[in-house]
Amino acid sequence: MKSKLSRSGLLLLLFVAFSATAQDRYYFPKGNFDPAIPSPEKFLGYPIGSHYTRHDRIVDYFKELDRLSDKVTVKEIGKTYEERVQIIATVTSPENHGKLESIRLEHLKLVDPKAAEPDYKNLPVFVHLGYSVHGNETSSGEAALLTFYYLVASQDEETQKFLREAVVTFDPSVNPDGRDRAAAWHNQNKSFPPVTDPLDREHTELWPMGRTNHFLFDLNRDWLAAVHVESKNRLNFYHTWYPNVQIDFHEMGTNSTYYFEPSKPYGSESAIIPRETYDVLNVKLAKYHAEALNSVGSLYWTKEQFDNLSAIYGSTYPDFQGAVGITFEVGSSRGLAQESNQGVVTFPFTIRNHVLTGIATVRGAVAEKDILLRHQRKFFSSALEDAKKNPNKAFVFGSSVDETINQKFLSLLLTHKLEVYETSGTTTVEGKRFEKGKSYIVPTAQPHYRIVHSLFEEVTHFHDSVFYDVTGWAVAHGYGVPFARIKDANVALGTRVTAVKKVEGQIENGKSDYAYLLNWSDYNASKALYALQQYGLLTKVSFKPFTVEEKGVRKEFPQGTIVVPVAWQKISADSLFRVVKEVTTTSKVSFTAVSTGFNAQGIDLGSNNIRALEKPEAALLVGQGTNSAEVGQLWFLLNKQVDFSITKIDISNAARIDWTRYNVLVLVGGNYSALDKNTVAKLKSWIEQGNTLITIKNASEWAVKQGLVTEKLVTEYKPDTTQINRFDFIKSNEIEGPKSIEGSIYSADLDITHPLGFGFESRKLYVFRNGSTFLKSGRSPYGTVVKYTANPLVSGYVSKANLKRIANSASVVVSNAGRGRVILFADDPYFRGYWYGTARLFLNALFFGQVVNNPSLEISEAEHETH
Numbered sequence: 001m002k003s004k005l006s007r008s009g010l011l012l013l014l015f016v017a018f019s020a021t022a023q024d025r026y027y028f029p030k031g032n033f034d035p036a037i038p039s040p041e042k043f044l045g046y047p048i049g050s051h052y053t054r055h056d057r058i059v060d061y062f063k064e065l066d067r068l069s070d071k072v073t074v075k076e077i078g079k080t081y082e083e084r085v086q087i088i089a090t091v092t093s094p095e096n097h098g099k100l101e102s103i104r105l106e107h108l109k110l111v112d113p114k115a116a117e118p119d120y121k122n123l124p125v126f127v128h129l130g131y132s133v134h135g136n137e138t139s140s141g142e143a144a145l146l147t148f149y150y151l152v153a154s155q156d157e158e159t160q161k162f163l164r165e166a167v168v169t170f171d172p173s174v175n176p177d178g179r180d181r182a183a184a185w186h187n188q189n190k191s192f193p194p195v196t197d198p199l200d201r202e203h204t205e206l207w208p209m210g211r212t213n214h215f216l217f218d219l220n221r222d223w224l225a226a227v228h229v230e231s232k233n234r235l236n237f238y239h240t241w242y243p244n245v246q247i248d249f250h251e252m253g254t255n256s257t258y259y260f261e262p263s264k265p266y267g268s269e270s271a272i273i274p275r276e277t278y279d280v281l282n283v284k285l286a287k288y289h290a291e292a293l294n295s296v297g298s299l300y301w302t303k304e305q306f307d308n309l310s311a312i313y314g315s316t317y318p319d320f321q322g323a324v325g326i327t328f329e330v331g332s333s334r335g336l337a338q339e340s341n342q343g344v345v346t347f348p349f350t351i352r353n354h355v356l357t358g359i360a361t362v363r364g365a366v367a368e369k370d371i372l373l374r375h376q377r378k379f380f381s382s383a384l385e386d387a388k389k390n391p392n393k394a395f396v397f398g399s400s401v402d403e404t405i406n407q408k409f410l411s412l413l414l415t416h417k418l419e420v421y422e423t424s425g426t427t428t429v430e431g432k433r434f435e436k437g438k439s440y441i442v443p444t445a446q447p448h449y450r451i452v453h454s455l456f457e458e459v460t461h462f463h464d465s466v467f468y469d470v471t472g473w474a475v476a477h478g479y480g481v482p483f484a485r486i487k488d489a490n491v492a493l494g495t496r497v498t499a500v501k502k503v504e505g506q507i508e509n510g511k512s513d514y515a516y517l518l519n520w521s522d523y524n525a526s527k528a529l530y531a532l533q534q535y536g537l538l539t540k541v542s543f544k545p546f547t548v549e550e551k552g553v554r555k556e557f558p559q560g561t562i563v564v565p566v567a568w569q570k571i572s573a574d575s576l577f578r579v580v581k582e583v584t585t586t587s588k589v590s591f592t593a594v595s596t597g598f599n600a601q602g603i604d605l606g607s608n609n610i611r612a613l614e615k616p617e618a619a620l621l622v623g624q625g626t627n628s629a630e631v632g633q634l635w636f637l638l639n640k641q642v643d644f645s646i647t648k649i650d651i652s653n654a655a656r657i658d659w660t661r662y663n664v665l666v667l668v669g670g671n672y673s674a675l676d677k678n679t680v681a682k683l684k685s686w687i688e689q690g691n692t693l694i695t696i697k698n699a700s701e702w703a704v705k706q707g708l709v710t711e712k713l714v715t716e717y718k719p720d721t722t723q724i725n726r727f728d729f730i731k732s733n734e735i736e737g738p739k740s741i742e743g744s745i746y747s748a749d750l751d752i753t754h755p756l757g758f759g760f761e762s763r764k765l766y767v768f769r770n771g772s773t774f775l776k777s778g779r780s781p782y783g784t785v786v787k788y789t790a791n792p793l794v795s796g797y798v799s800k801a802n803l804k805r806i807a808n809s810a811s812v813v814v815s816n817a818g819r820g821r822v823i824l825f826a827d828d829p830y831f832r833g834y835w836y837g838t839a840r841l842f843l844n845a846l847f848f849g850q851v852v853n854n855p856s857l858e859i860s861e862a863e864h865e866t867h
Contacts, residue, residue, distance in 0.1 A: 135178020216632025688818025744796025
């Protein structure tokens with residue numbers, strides 16, 4: 001960075017006359033480079049730092065060096081949603097390359113406490129460098145090119161030692177789709193010479209920006225949940241090696257300098273990770289990072305921010321695998337050059353910082369190789385010792401009615417290489433029944449105990465009250481699959497599970513001339529229903545349970561069962577059978593064919609309590625002002641789980657909506673001030689004509705304030721301002737920080753007789769909350785579908801004041817509006833793509849909202865105020 005007075009000279013140097021020699025001198029303090037290895041500039045045709053390199057060109061460069069050098073191997077590990085290839089490049093000495101598989105197998109002894117100790121002296125240390133996890137944190141992708149070049153082309157003896165004693169892998173673009181979105185923006189909007197004004201279009205990306213992947217998910221928070229294809233591909237690679245050091249390269253605000261670990265002591269660190277990780281290894285490696293930045297006079301900071309509490313990040317997941325995971329953050333230029341409060345930050349400057357710390361990481365890992373290797377060995381051995389101290393000796397999970405969700409959760413556990421066993425018999429634990437063949441046991445006494453802990457255990461005690469991200473991350477609660485804790489260390493285990501079951505659909509009893517029934521309890525039932533509706537079939541839903549008897553066998557069907565009558569269809573019985581059979585294959589659900597509408601118990605199939613459904617024609621408002629993460633979550637849920645094509649309408653086009661085309665509109669959290677009075681009036685009229693509006697988080701607040709419903713918000717607690725307390729300024733963060741709700745897990749009561757509760761096995765529901773929308777119970781006594789319990793906190797941190805507001809408030813309310821309804825969610829129903837439990841509520845709202853109207857009885861205003 002330079003002062004504004006020397007800006008023109010600086011930009012001229014960096015962007016006009018930045019020769020290859022000048023680049024080498026700028027980015028590398030020293031280096032004798034092999035002329036047979038082309039530099040990134042020579043290969044790409046422009047100086048690094050003068051243009052944003054597309055992902056495909058980054059891949060091309062890595063593959064070119066693979067072709068030219070016997071130090072490199074590039075492997076494709078998969079593709080993104082937009083068909084961009086994901087690669088891993090391995091750099092090590094030619095001698096190591098010749099025996100790489102034997103090195104890998106020797107390295108894996110570190111993660112197996114039963115294996116003999118490896119030969120530490122002759123075992124290379126494994127370093128993994130991950131770049132561009134956030135697509136618009138673009139300096140790291142360019143740094144990947146230069147760091148890769150340095151390790152391959154440098155002929156210095158120090159670099160040769162690196163390659164003899166280390167295996168270094170590069171993931172040059174963790175998020176290729178997001179990176180290309182950001183690169184296109186910056187390249188399209190850059191100026192010649194660069195404009196440093198922070199308000200220039202180059203520096204101000206529009207919605208949804210390039211941070212996230214195709215479905216607008218933050219992949220840096222997907223390591224534990226492993227929702228997305230990019231993460232699954234990456235984890236498959238991760239578990240073939242288990243690095244000793246892993247770096248995540250990031251960017252932060254332009255006015256910041258450079259961050260590396262150690263992190264904030266205790267307050268932001270996991271209590272189940274050995275203190276050696278934080279107090280010894282992080283500190284040792286930090287000295288090498290500091291030395292590298294000192295050498296060029298770059299400012300930096302440590303120990304103040306960012307969380308290492310959970311395994312959700314690329315820089316924390318390794319901590320839970322016996323490695324040292326580290327976050328690097330550089331103050332971003334967000335373009336080629338931008339003014340900051342310290343001067344002009346240039347793109348080359350941000351790139352250089354990442355190059356220097358990346359090389360320093362390899363230097364430190366090689367120098368501290370012995371302690372890093374031994375730490376990983378001790379880590380997995382200590383996991384077994386820690387598990388013995390845990391009163392929970394195992395977790396059992398499994399739904400007797402939803403094999404789809406069983407296999408989804410099982411797949412996640414196997415992705416993390418956990419030991420999972422079938423139950424040896426049907427058992428009851430904590431009052432829950434787990435059937436043999438439909439349930440599984442996960443022992444805590446296993447090398448990956450700390451991941452088991454992360455997935456299942458509840459944490460409510462923390463050293464701090466100010467957090468960077470979520471404090472409740474137990475994924476098991478999100479899946480909505482029944483689970484329980486086993487205290488008996490001698491629990492009987494069945495056969496170990498190494499693969500998920502292949503779930504197949506079928507039509508029980510064959511072809512029917514009367515009706516087909518679909519149990520709504522299976523998670524894929526919504527996918528099947530929509531497929532049937534796409535064929536234009538008449539589908540109905542039962543509001544009450546019933547029992548059928550077919551061929552002497554009785555079978556119970558709960559409320560929410562889908563009924564597909566043979567009569568009234570526009571196709572023949574034979575054609576209907578073929579369609580239903582196809583849907584069983586594509587949706588992997590089973591139908592039951594019945595020959596009569598006269599049921600053994602409960603209502604009959606011609607009852608008025610079995611109501612016809614209309615195919616949902618849904619739209620989702622997106623664009624500037626809407627929460628892109630919440631947009632992406634619902635888009636992903638409907639596209640990838642249901643094969644449902646929802647129309648995404650930019651909020652700038654809201655005035656042009658043909659309201660007759662849709663019967664469902666979804667508003668995620670965000671700012672809807674862009675909707676003018678005329679549009680709001682049309683929306684209100686559309687709802688009252690019999691349609692459904694679904695609102696999420698503060699969109700629900702907006703609906704209340706716009707008068708679309710007569711519901712009420714829980715008012716914020718207001719302290720007595722007649723006497724203002726006095727606090728030291730330095731304590732402002734720790735006093736004000738806890739007022740927000742970063743993300744925690746709560747218990748709520750679900751009305752499973754309500755159409756939004758169809759398909760659920762239990763009234764107890766786990767809800768994830770990371771916002772400040774507080775709803776009162778509905779004006780109709782039948783409209784509060786989900787209500788928080790009196791003592792709702794399950795896992796995570798929340799202040800006492802916020803907990804008081806949450807307790808007994810409503811999470812989901814259905815409110816009549818003319819012949820239509822508004823379904824208000826106080827919380828995010830599909831948080832980060834793994835909160836399947838409440839996602840089912842959203843799907844029910846989508847498919848069944850049209851047949852929901854509360855009885856006309858409403859409580860009085862006075863009664864509502866007491867709720």
